[in-house]
Every structure is written in structure tokens, then in C-alpha cells.
Amino acid sequence: MRRGVVIVIYDDYQLLDMAGPVDVFSLASLIVGDGGYAVEVVAARAGEVRAASGITTTVRTALADVAGPVDTLMVAGGLGVFDHxxxxxxxxGVARLAATARRVTSVCTGAFVLAEAGLLDGRRVTTHWLMADELRARYPAVKVDEDPIYIRDGNVWTSAGVTAGMDLAMALVAEDHGHAVARDVARTLVVYLHRSGGQSQFSVPLRGSPPRDEALRELQEWIDANPDADLSVPALARRMNMSERHFSRVFRAQVGIPPGRYVELSRAAAAQRLLETTDDSLDRVARRTGLGMRETLYRVFRRHLRVSPGDYRRRFRTAHAKES
Known part of the structure; x- marks a missing residue:
């Protein structure tokens, strides 16, 4: 008997959130034969469902017409989720099928549908790093961790953004059919079976809110453009013609973080750009971004991106990077 997988989509969903797991389950079925998967894509109403990319999928079965039970229920993500x-x-419909499913899963912002259905209360979950704060704010009973690629909490599995749906699907295949089958699927799709690191390596360090005061906005722009300058609080306060105490208080009130933290995040972003686009040594990257030493660069990257500078460069360096 094939395991029944029901994937739920809606208008303006992320196409890869559905297509990636479908291909994983399809390849696994080719490998294991009759013990594979029977995948069905459904929506609240049958008919054409438009992905955010404009591609349309013809859905033959409405959610209400799925009798259940199902082996695995999966909800795709996408920015369109907030309209639904x-x-x-x-x-x-999702809540009803979840009650019959052996596993309940989501890709990316599909977690919002599960949370709205009351299926994530008290559970540790993940979603796309850009939407983690929104999920946390809307559903305070949900324990959101934005770093993992996927999380299993009981029979509920949630995954990070977009391509992480494939990581999740391969983990489900490994649970069902063993590591060797999942490894063969990963090799065929030319993807990693276990991706190293979490979402932090992909996220942009948050550097607070834009300040209301034009002089502070100009100061931020100057900090970003001059990471190797003296960006200590005394130096910045002098530049603003303020006392250190008053400057720190005003900066934090308008930006939302202390000036020292803003400077460190700005320097981290500058280091990211150099690691992506140049062949500069780590020592030179540290000097050019005001971090001073390789050891400081390493600590800043581990603290904010949870990956070493060397690993970051290997993953994100552009093909035509040159010494600058």
C-alpha cells in the first residue's frame, strides 16, 4: 500500500513549496515501488490555483472531499497565506484532516495555517526566518525557533523557507524507508541530504528600525559606508554634537537597539559583502570592516549568523569574486 500524502495549496502559494516535496516523494516511490507514496494536491475548492509566480495548477479535489485518514498532511507556504x-x-478542512493524519507538516509559511487551525499551540516550530516574528506575534502559544531547517515536535513537522520543504520531505522519507533511500533521492536531485547550518546563514542581521530624525538616518548611512572608521559611542556622539549618554538614549529610542550593537551588525553586513564578492583574506576582511582581527570576525559571525566566515564564503561567494 502506498502512503497517502495530501498537500494543501491556495492562491499565491510558493510553487516550490509544493513541487519540491512532490518530486522527493515521487523519486522515493520509484526507488521503493509499491511501498512508496500516493501524492494528492488539494485546495479549499477544486479548480485552477495560481501560484505567486503566475503558474496555475489544476486541483481536482477539494479539501472537504478528502475522506481521510491520510498518512501525511502537508501545507505549502507562500506570501499569499495571509489572505487565506x-x-x-x-x-x-486542515484541522479535520490533521485529526486523522499520522503526520502533520508545513513548508515555510504553511505554519500559519497550522497555527490558525490550533495545531501548533505549545509546540516548538519553525518557518521562514523573515516571518518568524510575525508567527510569534500572531500566535503567542506557539514556540517559534527561526534557525532550524526543519523541526519535529511529536507528529508535527515544520520547515523553514521554500527549498527547506525538500529537506523536510527527505527527512520524512528517511523515517519511512531509511537513510539509504533518502540518500539516493538527494543524489538524484543533486541536493544535500542533511544541509549544514540553519537559516541564520541566509538571513540578514536586523539592524533596528529607521529613525525619525534625519540626522540619525544620515549617521546610519555614514556608519554603513565607513565600517573601518572610529565608530565608538564617544566618536559617534561627538559627530552628532551630543553627550554620550544623551546620544545613546536617543539612538536606542529611535532605532530600537544600542549604537554599539548597530555598529557590530553593520560591520557584519559589510563583512558578508566582502566574503561574497572578494578574495580578501579573513584578516583583511576583519581590518576593512573595522572588526580588527580574524578572531573578532569569527565571533561576530558565530553570534549573528551561526556560521564561520570561512563556511559563509564557501556557500555564498560569487563565481567571479576578485581581490579588491
Whole structure:
């Protein structure tokens, strides 16, 4: 018997959130034969469903017509999810099928549908790093961890953004059919079976909110453009013609973080750019970005990106980077 996998989509979903796992399950089925998967893509209503990319998928089965039980229920993500959280046919349909499913899963912002259906309360979950704060704010009973590529909490599995749906699907295949089958699927798709690192390596360090004061906005721009300058609080306060105490208080009130933290994040972003686009040594990157030493560069990257500078460069360096 094939394991029934139901993947739920809606208008403006992320196409890869559905297509990636479908290909993983399809390849696994070719390898294991009759013990594979029977995948069905459904929506709140049958008919054409438009992905955010403009590609349309013809859905033959409405969510309400899936009798269940199902082996695995998966909800795709996409920015369109926020337009559908009030759709009771979608939310109630997911809740109904989840009660019959051996596993309940989501890709990316599909976690919002599970949360709206009350399926994530008290659970540790993940979603796309850009949407983690939004999930946390909307559903305070959900324990959101934005770094892992995927998380399993009981029979509920949630994954990070977009391509992480393939990581999740391969983990499900490994649970069902063993590591060797999942490894063969990964090799065929030319992807990693276990991706090293979490989402932090892909995220942009948050550097607070834009300040209301034009002089502070200009100061931020100057800091970003001059990472190797003296960016100590005394130096910045002098530049603003303020006392150190008053400057620190005003900066934090308007930007949301202390000036020292802003400077460190700005320097981290500058180091990211150099690692992506140049062949500069780590020592030179540290000097050019005001971090001073390789050891400081390493600590800053581990603290904010949870990856070493060397690993970051190997993953994100552009093909035509040159010494500058």
C-alpha cells in the first residue's frame, strides 16, 4: 500500500513549496515501488490555483472531499497565506484532516495555517526566518525557533523557507524507508541530504528600525559606508554634537537597539559583502570592516549568523569574486 500524502495549496502559494516535496516523494516511490507514496494536491475548492509566480495548477479535489485518514498532511507556504487565514473551508478542512493524519507538516509559511487551525499551540516550530516574528506575534502559544531547517515536535513537522520543504520531505522519507533511500533521492536531485547550518546563514542581521530624525538616518548611512572608521559611542556622539549618554538614549529610542550593537551588525553586513564578492583574506576582511582581527570576525559571525566566515564564503561567494 502506498502512503497517502495530501498537500494543501491556495492562491499565491510558493510553487516550490509544493513541487519540491512532490518530486522527493515521487523519486522515493520509484526507488521503493509499491511501498512508496500516493501524492494528492488539494485546495479549499477544486479548480485552477495560481501560484505567486503566475503558474496555475489544476486541483481536482477539494479539501472537504478528502475522506481521510491520510498518512501525511502537508501545507505549502507562500506570501499569499495571509489572505487565506480567514477562509474557514481551508482552516477547518486542515484541522479535520490533521485529526486523522499520522503526520502533520508545513513548508515555510504553511505554519500559519497550522497555527490558525490550533495545531501548533505549545509546540516548538519553525518557518521562514523573515516571518518568524510575525508567527510569534500572531500566535503567542506557539514556540517559534527561526534557525532550524526543519523541526519535529511529536507528529508535527515544520520547515523553514521554500527549498527547506525538500529537506523536510527527505527527512520524512528517511523515517519511512531509511537513510539509504533518502540518500539516493538527494543524489538524484543533486541536493544535500542533511544541509549544514540553519537559516541564520541566509538571513540578514536586523539592524533596528529607521529613525525619525534625519540626522540619525544620515549617521546610519555614514556608519554603513565607513565600517573601518572610529565608530565608538564617544566618536559617534561627538559627530552628532551630543553627550554620550544623551546620544545613546536617543539612538536606542529611535532605532530600537544600542549604537554599539548597530555598529557590530553593520560591520557584519559589510563583512558578508566582502566574503561574497572578494578574495580578501579573513584578516583583511576583519581590518576593512573595522572588526580588527580574524578572531573578532569569527565571533561576530558565530553570534549573528551561526556560521564561520570561512563556511559563509564557501556557500555564498560569487563565481567571479576578485581581490579588491
Amino acid at each position: 487565514l480567514g477562509d474557514r473551508e481551508l482552516i477547518d
